[in-house]
Amino acid sequence: MDIVVTGAAGSVGREAMRALSDHDVTAVTHHEEPDLDSEVLDIEDREAVSDVIAGHDAVVHLAANPDPGADWDDVAGPNIEGTHNVYRAAVEADLDRVVFASTNHVQQNHVLGGTNDVETLPDRPGAITAADDYRPDSYYGVSKITGEALGAYHADRDGIEVVNLRIGWLLTREKLRDLQTDSEKVAQFSRAVWLSPEDCRQGVRKATTEPLTENPLSVNLVSANREGYFSIVEAKCGFAYRPEHDSAEVVAADVSSTDD
Numbered sequence: 001m002d003i004v005v006t007g008a009a010g011s012v013g014r015e016a017m018r019a020l021s022d023h024d025v026t027a028v029t030h031h032e033e034p035d036l037d038s039e040v041l042d043i044e045d046r047e048a049v050s051d052v053i054a055g056h057d058a059v060v061h062l063a064a065n066p067d068p069g070a071d072w073d074d075v076a077g078p079n080i081e082g083t084h085n086v087y088r089a090a091v092e093a094d095l096d097r098v099v100f101a102s103t104n105h106v107q108q109n110h111v112l113g114g115t116n117d118v119e120t121l122p123d124r125p126g127a128i129t130a131a132d133d134y135r136p137d138s139y140y141g142v143s144k145i146t147g148e149a150l151g152a153y154h155a156d157r158d159g160i161e162v163v164n165l166r167i168g169w170l171l172t173r174e175k176l177r178d179l180q181t182d183s184e185k186v187a188q189f190s191r192a193v194w195l196s197p198e199d200c201r202q203g204v205r206k207a208t209t210e211p212l213t214e215n216p217l218s219v220n221l222v223s224a225n226r227e228g229y230f231s232i233v234e235a236k237c238g239f240a241y242r243p244e245h246d247s248a249e250v251v252a253a254d255v256s257s258t259d260d
Contacts, residue, residue: 002026003208004053006043006086007062009033011170012101012200016060019201020208028052028063043082046089053089058097058208061086068105068116068138079143087154097161099207100151104166104193104220104230105141106134111229118189125192125229130166130218148218155216162215163207163239168195168222168230173250180251191227196245199223203241210239223247 001023007013008027017027017036027038041048043063053059064079083100090098108116111125116137136142151162171179171194179190195203203221219235222228224243235241 001058001209002056004028004056004059005062006059007064007101008038009036010062010066012167012204013062015170015197015200016062016204019205020060023209026052026056030063043085044077046085049082049085050089050092053086053095054093056093056095058095058099059086059090060099060101060204060208062101064101064143066103066140068140070138070140072139075139075143079140080146083147083150087150087160090160091154091158095160097163097208098151098154099163099165099204100147102144102148102164102166102218103141104168104222105137106145106148106166107132107230108137108141109135112137119183119185121185121189121192123188127231128220128229129231130220130234148216152216161212162217163212164216164218165203165207165221166219166230167200168193168220170195170197170200172197176247176250188227191225191247191251192229194223194225194228194245194247194250195221196223196243196250199243199245202243203235206239206241213238 003020003023004026005016006028008017009029029038032040039052065075107128110128113120134145148164154160155162176194180187217238219238220230220232222230223245225247
C-alpha cells in the first residue's frame with residue numbers, strides 16, 4: 001500500500017511513520033528534517049500537494065497548525081485551505097482513503113462550559129460520543145470541524161473512504177506523570193484524554209488499513225482511560241481499535257514506585 005503522511009515531522013506524524021513502516025510511505029513536511037527523508041512543501045500550495053499525492057493509495061493528513069490558542073488567521077490557511085487541497089488532490093488521484101487528523105477540541109465545550117480553560121472541567125464529565133453535536137472550544141476546533149465537513153462532502157460525492165480521527169493528548173508516560181504535579185484540573189484532564197504512543201500507532205495503522213463499517217467514520221482516538229469521557233466505541237466498532245493502556249495505571253505505577 002502506497003501512503004502519504006503529511007505533517008510527518010510532528011509528534012503524531014512520527015508515530016504514524018512508525019505505525020505504517022510495513023508500507024511504502026512518503027513523508028511530507030513543511031521544513032527539511034535531518035532525521036527524516038521527506039518531500040518538503042507548503043500544504044497551502046495546491047499544485048505541490050497534488051503532485052506529491054498522485055500515484056498513492058491513501059493519505060494520512062496530519063499537517064496543520066495544532067495550537068488551540070491560535071487566532072483565526074493562523075488556522076484558516078493550513079487547517080482549512082490545506083485540507084481542501086488534500087481532498088482535491090485525493091479526488092484527482094482516485095485515492096481509496098483519507099485519514100484526517102481531527103481533534104477532541106471539536107467537542108470539548110460539552111464539558112468545559114463555553115471556554116477552552118481546563119480549570120472549568122467538572123469532576124465527573126458526562127460521556128461524549130463521536131455522534132454528539134459539535135461544541136468547539138477554539139478556532140482550532142472550528143477549523144477541524146470544517147475539515148471533517150470536507151471529508152463528508154467528498155465521501156458522499158466522490159466515494160472516497162474517510163476517517164476522522166479525533167486525536168487526544170499524545171504524551172509519553174513520563175510527561176503524563178509530570179503533569180500530575182500541575183493543578184488538579186490539568187492533571188485530571190491529562191488522564192481523561194491521554195493517548196499513549198502505542199495506542200496512537202495502533203489507531204493510525206488500523207484507520208488507514210482496516211475495513212470500515214461506515215463512511216465517513218468519525219472516532220475518538222484516546223487510550224482506554226478509566227477517567228476518560230470520550231467514548232471509543234465508534235473506533236472499536238469502526239476499525240477494530242483495541243487500546244491497551246490506561247492513564248490511571250500509569251499514574252498508579254508511578255505512585256507505587258515512589259512509595260517503594
